[in-house]
Amino acid sequence: MSSKHLYLVDGSGYIFRAYHRLPPLTNRHGTPAGAVFGFTTMLWKLINELHQSDGPTHLAVILDASSKTFRNEMYDQYKAHRPPPPEDLVPQFPLIRDAVRAFSVPCIEELGLEADDIIACYSEAALAAGWQVTIVSSDKDLMQLIRPGLDLLDTMNNRRLGREHVLEKFGVEPEALGDVLALMGDSVDNVPGVPGVGPKTASELIRTYGNLETVLASTDQIKKPKLKQSLIDHADNARLSRELVRLKCDSPLPEPLDGLELKGLPPEPLRAFLEDMGFKSLLSKIQGDGPATLPGGGPTMLALAPGAEEKPAPVVEQVPFNHKDYETVVDEAALDRWIAEGFACGRIAVDTETDSKDPVRARLVGVSLATAPGKACYIPLAHVGDGLLSETPTQIPMAVAIAKLKPLLEAPDILKIGQNIKYDMVVFERNGGIRVAPYDDTMLLSYDLDAGLGGHGMDELAKRHLDHACIEFKTVCGTGKSQISFDKVTLDVATEYAAEDADVTLRLWQRLKGRLASEAATRVYELVDRPLVPVLADMEMAGIKVDREELARLSAEFAGEAARLEALIHAEAGGPFTVGSPKQLGDILFDKMGLKGGRKGKTGVYSTDVTEMERLAGEGVAIARLVLDWRQITKLKSTYTDSLQGEINPATGRVHTCFSMAVAQTGRLSSTDPNLQNIPIRTEHGRRIRDAFVAEPGKVILSADYSQIELRLAAHMADVPALKDAFARGDDIHALTAQEVFGEVTRDTRARAKTINFSILYGISAFGLSGRLEVSRAEAQDMINRYFARFPGINHYIAATLDQVRSTGFTTTLFGRKTHLPWIKSAKQGERQSAERQAINAPIQGTSADIIKRAMVRMNPALAAAGLGDVRMLLQVHDELVFELDPGQVDAASEVIRSVMAGAAEPIVELSVPLGVEIGTGPSWGAAH
Template identity: 55%
Template sequence: MSEADTASEAAPIRLWLIDASAYIFRAYHALPPLTRKSDGLPVGAVQGYCNMLWKLLKDMKGADGPTHLAAIFDHSEKTFRNDLYDQYKAHRPPAPEDLVPQFPLVREATAAFGVHCVELAGYEADDLIATYACKVRDMGGECVIVSSDKDLMQLIGPSVVMWDPMKDRRLAEEAVMEKFGVTPDKMIDLQALIGDSVDNVPGAPGIGPKTAATLLDEYGDLDTLLERAGEIKQPKRRETLIAFRDQILLSRELVKLSCDAPAPEPIADFAMRDPDPAVLSAFLETMEFRSLQKRVGDGKLAGHEGSAFAPSRPAAPLTAPVISPRYAPQAVSEDVEKQIFDHEAYRCIQTLEELDAFLARATEAGVVGFDTETDALSATHAGLCGVSLAIGPNDACYIPLTHELEPLAGSGGLDFGGEADAREPLTQLDKPTVLARVKSILEDPSVLKVMQNGKYDQAVMARRGIRVAPTDDTMLISYVLEGGLHGHGMDELSRLHLGHDPIPFKSVCGTGKSQKSFKHVELKPATQYAAEDADVTLRLWRILKPRLAAEGLATVYETLERPLPAVLADMESEGIRVDPDRLRRLSSEFGLKMVELEAKAHEMAGRPFGISSPKQIGELLFGEMNLPGGKKTASGQWETGAATLETLAETHELPRAILDWRQLSKLKGTYTDALVAAMDEATDRVHTSYQLAAATTGRLASSDPNLQNIPIRTETGRQIRQAFIARPGSVLISADYSQIELRLLAHIGDIPELKRAFKAGIDIHTATASEMFGVPVDQMDPETRRRAKAINFGIVYGISAFGLSNQLGIDQSEAGAYIKTYFERFPGIRAYMDATRAEVKQAGFVSTVFGRRIHIPAIHSKSGAERQFGERAAINAPIQGAAADIIRRAMIRMPDALQAAGLSEVKMLLQVHDELVFECPEALAETAIPVIRRVMEGAAEPAVALSVPLVVEAKAAKNWDEAH
């Protein structure tokens, strides 16, 4: 039974269609600029749109109100009209920069108010409005178009009217006649003659609305007018109509709205419904529209049957809003997590026809899961084997690009074909052709690309000239929602949320020495593995993304996580230059020193032993030498960790020699040898990889190679940093936050004494020592300051009297007295700690001042020691987490700030906890440093107004060590 047949059996449909795109621009131009206080996001157009939409929803209540309602959006600028005339809308300026990020938010607002959203690639909103209006008219219903756009007036008729919400005026046939001098059925011909400068519709030069109306009134319609143009007495009009006949006919095709456009969704889905109060409230709260939130209340309006939104049939439940209804996850009722995986349904794309068809469907869907398959772990050097895309559950494909037949046994890797190889050749599309086609969808702003750990895929594609955007990352969404509760890798998330174990990598590539490159995997298993990755990712997104808004964490994701992968991918791609000769010399020097230390250790022990063997060291120190403090591990071996050896080294030389040997061994293996091995020989640059979801507090981690743990205070560590150099003609700039965690402690704990010291620019450790021990600042001795410094840095990590006594070399009772005095002098710190303990015990998590949640599962452990660890972690997490959030905000803003200052040649290379490292042309260093400092020192604003100043120390030099 057709939709029309179904409708004929029920009450007549009254469909209201909102010209949403016109609403957006009207709201933008009608109101002054407005930004969200928490993060500076432009929201003026969104607020104006919400106010207009809410007013409309109230005004349409009553018996004559709609039974069905939808908001119609323009999908993208390019439509079928551009194929007719490539200059169509060519002169229209781009949308204002501050309006662009508001487009998806307006769609989100529409969904939050319970209004259905519709858009379709290749068609303008006007065409969809025309199609639905014609459908309702043909079904015997009524349609009200909420707009005043003249382009829509051609649709007005007995069953179709327009409503101008700004003038509160109904527009029917008489209104068109009054304004243009023609009836609605002649509006197409009128517009074909007068053209449209805004849309670059050429029309007939020199013919305006009055002349066009006169001509149409005289000749009846455009075809008759053009056929009899030679009869026109006025020479100029006659010549124009004859000379520009083809242009006028083209203009008619451009202005004529299509009643036959595909209807993306059935009208039945537009049935009126109340907004979901929780969804609407969450959206308005996230947008910080407080006054509107009060006016809206629970989102219900008095009307017929108790509400203006009384549905004519049960409406589908509304999921929490996301970026855009076009990007909206499927409703939970569809049980995405319960749909089985059908690996046989995945497609291997091997023809251009298949590729174009899949890309067209993906573009129409508006959301696509995306993943890459490569032949290496390093995004900066990996070869691209293929890409996978997913549109829905089991609706996924793999596009192989560079797969090769695995070398035959005994061929030496040289013979891939010939008589000896009877295997069927691989069928793959041309790589440049595929990349050119997928580029269009991967860079399409109207199509959301969903990835898992997308930074890698973004970097891989960026090396091939493709900037993937916009994106969502399921790993980061999970990290925001449940950081600290579990890992955020795809396999773990799949098991947790989908109850599904993805195909293991080792099952397609093998393990150990027999492991093969992914490019040698046969196409069927490669397709099943790769397409499943994209499928799993999209399913996870549909489950996880709605929770951000529902749990009040959308702002955390949007401001701290979502923009960062693209920034980090650029940093990783840039890399940092090293001096390989210096590193090799250091490796040689460290090796010689290690030999000397090993010989010295053997001499002190009185016999040779394996200095790299913890077991032999334990047996020597505690079994033979009977040194005090020996403890055995669960495996029965003696404990010989650094803390144990440090304690022994206070009274014995042998443990100190072992510690020194270990330190040099670590520096040699982890840095001087590893950096040379990791270096790109063509550029002398190393490219680290950053992990965004590694630490629960939001801190980034670095690997392959790890550049975040190079010692800074030891001579050997400084020697390694000297090997990090700028390219010729450039310098490295190191910009480091000064004592940021103590400053945040002063703000978060509201510690007046610390605030005063930071605001006055007094050395905080001197100020603390003065407050604790009563020594005037100008008479402070180094030892007293050192003790205050140890307490300052240790207190936020829950340092104990035992730990402080070891660190300062004093009695435990004296250390305990210091801590007691500290809390007496700074009672706000004790109050902060007590409040945090209570918070984490009740909620299971703590939050940073920017809203990041850090879960502390240990707080509910049955083990007392684990609970105490959880308390210490909870006390530190809001401080360390806030510091991590601030430097993330700085990194996200930095590229645009440098670009705006004319410093595009300045490149951000490294992030090391509280420090950013840049490479800068030497002549620009003095200009760049103030910009870098301004961005970093103001990174907390406008989300948080800190009560203490952030201070950044920045310096330029030829190598990293000298830049400190």
């Protein structure tokens, strides 16, 4: 690969972003200059950041020379509906060209060509010369150019756009994008397209028939009458549209490629321009008279004055933590200064302080911001004195601060960086109506890079990556009865604690974000986890209604059942004892009753864990089965029917679970307060708890559940023809396994086959299977051998997966999610075997988790597009999604939900088995499931 890397900046996009981003300003001559100032700041930031990460060797800014091009000769209505530029923007165009030249960067434009065409010409020439090319834009037309060696840099959302982005957004490869754009048209540019054909239909047509011409030649095969007729009637417009969106790649280059080389950027031209414009804040950042050089040897833009806000971000270790440098912001002028700095930097770390861990109940107490390592502040908003005689400290009024922060936190071109930012999103939405976007989450960055290598909480990440011990919450607020809420913490202590959070978050982001591409984690972060954050935030705020009376009735019933079981246990034991005491139970079982096989731990107490009790129950020991039943019923009572009543939010009458994205190692979501993932569904008592989750009056609950998704994925990933064919036909997969392994299908063999099907995916041993099926170890091993003989692909998959994890230390899902298993080479057999079992299951369970996450991200837009925007997605539990909706919406919503879930893997992954989705409805979750 060539060391030459050309960056082409779509200057027109920069201009309009700058114009709309800043309020009207004038320069010292009285000329409008808001867009000029914004453009200059953005270009300055871009060049500095590029040199820190992937410095260009060549760079140019490309502009539109005029509004008329060769496309207007082709079609006189092209861009005819575009309004003229704002009056105060017109005189700024020449000043922006001066700004580019002041950076000693080529400013290229050509009459008769659009900026996109010039970019295309330079891209083709550079690629032909073996260079890398990056286009600084997110324009869909320019996405046609993406190929190996060329990507787009979307500075608004701080991400690189490659082939996967085009596949995700449009469903086709970049080289087919022009055909999709031609079919769908463009109302902004007045590209006619084909009426009635939107992005989804256009991509489906191109995927099915190949290109625009083959689509137009295949109308006889199209089943939808309206679509067919529209394609016939508007074929000429489609062909015209194809030429309008086609980028011109063969025009002579206005400047030779070598003329775009960055040789170092002397500050003098820029100093003169800034002085003439009167941009004092930018002018104050320049120092020195010659070009500076980064440590890596590449030319940087210029040297900056000490303390300047846009200086290259230092390596985090070089900036010591000094909590006394953090600022407490208690007046509007200081807040305005921090907000302006956030806009100038283009990214800002943000964190909230509240009076509760529950974001749906929490009251906002303060906000912390960080713009650079070591540069952070805390904005107290609702602190009160601690005690009757304490005075309330001076603070900016909540409404004023929220109104000022809202434009920054919602600005589409300012990246907000948070640690578990979902919590902050909920708090900002509830306390100020703020929809935080765009965003990065350091917790998710760590999770997608290092799942299995440690926790992803901020304190642990700070220690691991920054070698820094964060201030502990308990040292600020105390513990136990003496603990105070954060609103009672003094401002000096609160500032050190809260501002540190934002500071650490920014430093972690600098460490982690750059690893995504090199460690192949971009896909799972950008296309699976990051987009899910606001979806989960909305689900948490929605909550689900719980019938308190039903819970109370179940609690009373479970208490009676527990008492009955306890009496039976005492009868078996020959006297009363505390059933919940492991020591007393062990003494009864192994000393008093003389049962064999008891084993004591280091404390001298007999083990009575679930494995031991199931062993005894399997041997026919009645008291062991009774104890297992007692444990289950008392756990259901304490964990769910009792505690759920306390979880009901008094303001909403609903339970608002918190979905955790970075706990389960395989990518699955977990939930807390309450934990809805572990409600047992294999027992009647467990299933009845779901009956207490109900719809609001006039609504119904809809449950959509993937059918045997892990078995289907195993059939695809292990490439097992017999299983794939069976799923395609809709056969009973457990009956098929029973026939293959046992030679007949009976109720018993099907039940055993079902156990085998799922157990094999979890890497079960003959010992484990023998326990589940209550057969000898030799019989269990024989079943496993027969299973692998009938389905050899599964055995090959297991062997290949174990080889991979032993070689690399991690497994991957079909979407690239890594699960690190550091114990795979452990000298301890137990640890090693546990890691092997996880390795076998992680790619399958992780892919399943990725798929349902993608379905969740796509669900609300799909429902809204179908006119079902008020259908609410409430819960996700393993392979199931739960919704609340009007009864009259069930049929239409079911069709959309099934379609989204069945196609969630596409276009990134094309599965060779269909994804089945089972849908049920009812007045409660239990009735719908």
